Amino acid sequence: MIRYLRCFTGILSRELLRFVQQRGRFFAALVRPLVWLFIFAAGFRSILGVSIQPPYETYILYEVYITPGLSAMILLFAGMQSSLSMVYDREMGSMRVLLVSPFPRWYLLTAKLFSGVVVACLQVYVFLAIAWFWEIRPPLAGYLAVFPALLLSGLMLGALGLLLSSLIRQLENFAGVMNFVIFPMFFASSALYPLWRIRESSYALYLVCAFNPFTYAVELIRFSLYLRPNPEALAITAAWTALFLALALFGYNPQRGFVAATGKGE
Amino acid sequence: MADALTVENLSYAYTRRGRALDGVSMEVPEGSFTALLGPNGAGKTTLMALVTRLFEAREGTIRVCGLDLRRSSTAALARMGVVFQRPTLDLDLSVAQNLDYAAALHGLGRAETRRRTEEVLERLEMTAFRRRRVRTLSGGERRRIELARALLHTPRLLVLDEPTVGLDIESRRAIVEHVHRLCREDGVAVLWTTHLIDEIREGDRVVVLHRGRVRARGTLTELLRHTGADGLGEAFRRLTEERS
Structure with a gap:
């Protein structure tokens, strides 16, 4: 058991070290949501009013509404970044170092996934700290309560990234992921607009948003940040996490997976 | 004592059209330096991927220090050290x-x-x-x-997949010397893949792989006797030209 713990600690330390070494990556991850918060939300504040709806108990500014969505956006990009680095590592060969270690492959991949999510959660907390100075101030206990929600949402998006990395043949194909996964997932969700508003404009788009796993990650983060339970979002996020993770582990199975079937892992 | 590595009837195909490996059998005895020699595309890297369990073979068996790689993968991998072809x-x-x-x-x-x-x-x-x-x-x-x-x-078995690719002559010589010394002094069994015959020394075991099949295996002397060649270069040429 202690060997498993040492292995996990080693993988986590490496992710944290890489995070510290690559400061540019950290700032890039932070600038994206801050641009949305400072520019997009400020501009839309006067156009988009958000009426009282759970978990909020009063009228709120648009910046307050999109902050949970932007937190989830950081996790989404981190998950996809991790997927990109897995494809890169596989092409460059460093993924092999992980895969030939004497632990079950499911454990190694889950440990790598979990470590990446911990780093992404740190980025979210830095973002929330900056947002606090922008008058976005959820209850203090909310910062603690949101951690499990961030972790679960991060795992779901990271597992999706892991699954995609097992399917993507070459690094060049990653641009497609940006176009077909990240942007549709983010825009067709409740991150920027409440679902009831989307339903008013287009019922078809509402259905897409209601099916989008990212919507439930956003809502789970939103409700946790304001100390309100949301069992539906929790259950759906957990279910998608389990599904993505199972498919990703299948994808990396040396005998049956997509990687072995195509020889991409070689 | 069990060999450090035993491969029996190993086959692998990426597609239905052809096999990258076809019925490969070989062994790396304890404390030996075994060179897996083959031209580009012989199947060396595929064999390495299977031995290190990056892929899992559907046909054939691989044993590391007597442990079946499929059934006891973690224990087997714990006894193996790997140097990959590309820097990692x-x-x-x-x-x-x-x-x-x-x-x-x-x-x-x-x-x-x-x-x-x-x-x-x-x-x-x-x-x-x-x-x-x-x-x-x-x-x-x-x-x-x-x-x-x-x-x-x-580890008791050291697996190196073309570890001298891209190195200058002096660095190549130093790596070859270091690994032979490890083998000689520490008793580590070595599986060294290469297409460069000058990396093989007298006393090394050689397995010649060509088009996914083992063409010959044994000590350098046995290989020369088997092919009737004067040197390893000539023996390698004869083995890879025959039946090609």
Whole structure:
């Protein structure tokens, strides 16, 4: 058991070290949501009013509404970044170092996934700290309560990234992921607009948003940040996490997976 | 005593059209230096991927120190050190940080990691490079660090997939010498894949792989006798030209 713990600690330390070494990556991850918060939300504040709806108990500014969505956006990009680095590592060969270690492959991949999510959660907390100075101030206990929600949402998006990395043949194909996964997932969700508003404009788009796993990650983060339970979002996020993770582990199975079937892992 | 590595009737196909490996059988005895010699496209890297369990073979068996790689993969991999064809060090981390990571991936504790790191770096004359960032090292130095990393958990079988690719003559010579010394002095069994015959020394065992099949295996002397050639170069040419 202690060997498993040492292995996990080693993988986590490496992710944290890489995070510290690559400061540019950290700032890039932070600038994206801050641009949305400072520019997009400020501009839309006067156009988009958000009426009282759970978990909020009063009228709120648009910046307050999109902050949970932007937190989830950081996790989404981190998950996809991790997927990109897995494809890169596989092409460059460093993924092999992980895969030939004497632990079950499911454990190694889950440990790598979990470590990446911990780093992404740190980025979210830095973002929330900056947002606090922008008058976005959820209850203090909310910062603690949101951690499990961030972790679960991060795992779901990271597992999706892991699954995609097992399917993507070459690094060049990653641009497609940006176009077909990240942007549709983010825009067709409740991150920027409440679902009831989307339903008013287009019922078809509402259905897409209601099916989008990212919507439930956003809502789970939103409700946790304001100390309100949301069992539906929790259950759906957990279910998608389990599904993505199972498919990703299948994808990396040396005998049956997509990687072995195509020889991409070689 | 069981061989460090036994491969029996191993076959593998990426597509239905053809087999990358077809009924490969070979062994690496304890403490021996076995060179897997084959031209480009012979199936060496596929064999390496199967031996290190990056892929899993559907046909045939692989045993590491008597342990079936499919049934006891974690125990088998714990006895194996691997140096891949492409460099796999993290360039932004220091030598020590790279070794710490590798040690953790083998479940080594802090004290053991420190002790083994000192030992392997000293063994490969790389102690002075401990704190250096990998990015600042030359190709040959990086290769030696990768070798040190593969030895960290004291494996009984060392698997190296064309480890001298891209190195200059002097660095190649140094790596070949280091690995032969490990084999001779520490009793580590070595499986070394290459297409360069000058990396093979007298006393080494040789397995010639061509188009996914083993064409010949044995000691250098046996190989020369089998082919009737004067030297390994000639023997290799005859073995890879026949039936091609």
